[in-house]
Amino acid sequence: MTSSAVQYWLMKSEPDTYSIDDLARDRVTAWTGVRNYQARNFMRDQMRVGDWVFFYHSNSTPPGIAGLARVSSAPYADPTQFEKGGDYAEPRATREKPIWVLVDIAFERKFEKLISLDTLRADAALKEMLVLKKGQRLSVQPVEGVHARHLLARVG
DNA sequence: GCCAACGTTGGC
């Protein structure tokens, strides 16, 4: 990245596991458990402290964007990859050469009303948003500025 | 719980 322009992201979490309310309570959290290379690469190579993050509730009723956070750390090794026998253990990883990398995100706000997936789909201005594409299941994905600004104007 | 879509693994 040579540009210093603000960037926007969307990060998915199952609220039964970790919700926007959990983030509101914790204020900051390490985004552990990402085990997809493309998602990791966004965090490792492209995120910058201060970038905006749309916090998306997946596998919930209804799914949708629950609030806003910001990237609050440089990338670093996901500690859960070193937890031998744990769900997120990565036997190939060493401290010197970690495989999975994450960032911290900080709570910004919870939307008064969750912007449901149906609502997103119904908004013509968001038609090209990645999260709305069929079969799209990346848990960390970029959001175009035009879409991000539209969403932010919408929630006021 | 179902299942389509997608990513990863591993035999060849």
Add this chain to the structure above:
DNA sequence: GCCAACGTTGGC
């Protein structure tokens, strides 16, 4: 390098 089998994601 191909691709079938398998595992996961995530909406419904």
